[in-house]
Amino acid sequence: MERVRDRASSAGMFVLAALCLAPNGVWSFNLYAEHPTVYRGPDGSYFGYSVDFYQASTDRNTVSVLVGAPRANTSQPGIVEAGAVYYCPWPGLPESCRQIPFDNSNNRMIKVNGTREPLEFKSHQWFGASVRTHKGNVVACAPLYRWRTVKRDGEKDPVGTCYVAVQNFSAYAEYSPCRTSDPDPEGQGFCQAGFSVDFTKDGRLVVGGPGSFYWQGQVMTAGVAEILNGYSLKAVLRRVAGEKQTVMAEDTNDDSYLGYSVAVGEFTGDSEQELIAGVPRGAHSFGYEDPDRSETAETLFNISNVFTTEENIRLIKTPAARVGRPYESQLSERLQQHPHGPR
Numbered sequence: 053m054e055r056v057r058d059r060a061s062s063a064g065m066f067v068l069a070a071l072c073l074a075p076n077g078v079w080s081f082n083l084y085a086e087h088p089t090v091y092r093g094p095d096g097s098y099f100g101y102s103v104d105f106y107q108a109s110t111d112r113n114t115v116s117v118l119v120g121a122p123r124a125n126t127s128q129p130g131i132v133e134a135g136a137v138y139y140c141p142w143p144g145l146p147e148s149c150r151q152i153p154f155d156n157s158n159n160r161m162i163k164v165n166g167t168r169e170p171l172e173f174k175s176h177q178w179f180g181a182s183v184r185t186h187k188g189n190v191v192a193c194a195p196l197y198r199w200r201t202v203k204r205d206g207e208k209d210p211v212g213t214c215y216v217a218v219q220n221f222s223a224y225a226e227y228s229p230c231r232t233s234d235p236d237p238e239g240q241g242f243c244q245a246g247f248s249v250d251f252t253k254d255g256r257l258v259v260g261g262p263g264s265f266y267w268q269g270q271v272m273t274a275g276v277a278e279i280l281n282g283y284s285l286k287a288v289l290r291r292v293a294g295e296k297q298t299v300m301a302e303d304t305n306d307d308s309y310l311g312y313s314v315a316v317g318e319f320t321g322d323s324e325q326e327l328i329a330g331v332p333r334g335a336h337s338f339g340y341e342d343p344d345r346s347e348t349a350e351t352l353f354n355i356s357n358v359f360t361t362e363e364n365i366r367l368i369k370t371p372a373a374r375v376g377r378p379y380e381s382q383l384s385e386r387l388q389q390h391p392h393g394p395r
Contacts (some may be wrong), residue, residue: 058073082288090284091117093138097124102183106139108220109188116141118190119149120180126151128174135179138191140220154179154192154224155213155370162200162286171288173198173208179215185250189276190217193246197228199288199338201235209235212245212261225283228259229272229297232289240264244270248314260329265300269310271329272297308334340365 093099122135138149159170179194193214201207213228230243240261248260257274264270274295276301281293298310313330322324 056184085145089143089144090350091138091140091144091149091169092117093119093121093149094124097121097136099124099138101181104183106185106190106195106208107188110220118152118183118185120183122178122181122194123176124151124180126156126212127154130241131158132175134174134177135181135194137183137190140230151193152190152217152221154217155226157285161305169200171200182246182249184251186255188218188220189251189255190221191215191227191249192217192256193249195244195247199228199231201241207235209241209246210263211243211245213241214246214249214257214259216257217278218276218280223280223370225280226285227257227259227274227279227292228290229274229292229295230264230270237263237266240270241269243270245270248311248330250314252316252327258314258316258327260314262309262312264311266303266306268301268305268308269312269329269331270298271314271327272310305334310334319320 099121099227100119101122104118106116106118108114108116117140119138119140120135121138123133124136125132125134126134129135132153136151137154139152140149155174158173159172161168162171162331163169174194177194179197180192181190181195182193184191191214192355193212195212196210197213198208198210201209211228211230211232213226213231215224215226217224228245230240230245232240242260242263244263245259245261247262250258252258252273255276257275257276257279257337259272260269261272262269272295274292278293278295308331310331311329312332315328316325317328317329318325
């Protein structure tokens with residue numbers, strides 16, 4: 053039986069407390085329980101599964117709300133419950149939210165032995181399970197997105213994918229860092245990129261994929277401008293310029309779920325930002341410095357180095373292995389069915 057998350061009712065309701073924007077541009081939040089703004093989404097869509105505030109780059113005085121509904125239906129031809137992200141103006145009426153058209157296409161196709169077959173599988177991909185904004189840029193992800201892999205028999209690997217939107221939703225591009233020629237559980241085939249996501253303060257995208265490398269997990273970063281530059285629907289296997297990814301470590305780190313949650317912020321009192329990655333089935337949560345501030349950033353993004361205190365890498369051990377998304381959050385069907393991966 054499918055589990056239903058406690059924080060998303062079947063009626064698809066999200067309650068927003070009143071938001072107050074200070075004159076100097078600093079955000080502050082006041083909770084007015086007597087006069088909440090209530091938004092509603094489609095029944096059964098898990099409307100409210102993820103939320104973030106959005107401020108258009110052209111209008112710094114207006115704030116709206118983005119709401120993920122990972123089981124919502126869309127206008128994509130032949131796709132069932134692709135998931136969606138809704139734009140909800142504030143203040144607004146309960147039915148004032150509208151879907152953002154991150155992706156209007158159906159599955160891309162490939163010809164195999166003279167027959168056209170799907171190259172990818174967008175139904176039930178849980179798009180909108182994670183949503184983040186940064187200075188007018190938006191990223192939303194579908195951690196259960198599957199693709200055919202590079203094999204002739206056409207396996208369906210849940211690599212996950214994300215879409216970025218810029219310029220007030222006038223331009224979109226896909227970012228699928230685990231859709232590579234390294235499939236199956238021992239590679240990036242079960243990555244589920246976008247299970248967690250965040251931005252650095254300079255706008256670089258940080259993506260967690262807890263299922264890579266026999267569920268050791270993985271963290272990836274890329275610049276939004278580089279994701280948009282040269283983007284094409286025809287480029288299924290694409291490495292973004294300047295992208296960094298953690299790599300496979302020793303098998304003692306299997307089943308750690310690195311990247312189950314990610315967060316960027318100042319956690320150590322030194323006025324410099326750090327990147328924290330949750331490892332809920334490891335011994336600790338680990339964090340490390342923003343790679344863009346390190347001259348040897350390449351060494352930072354080797355997962356084996358994350359567990360050391362090498363020069364240019366700061367190891368942060370938190371008292372609990374929970375950052376951002378709580379550990380009780382529902383793992384995907386694949387992670388539940390194969391918690392240790394086939395050997």
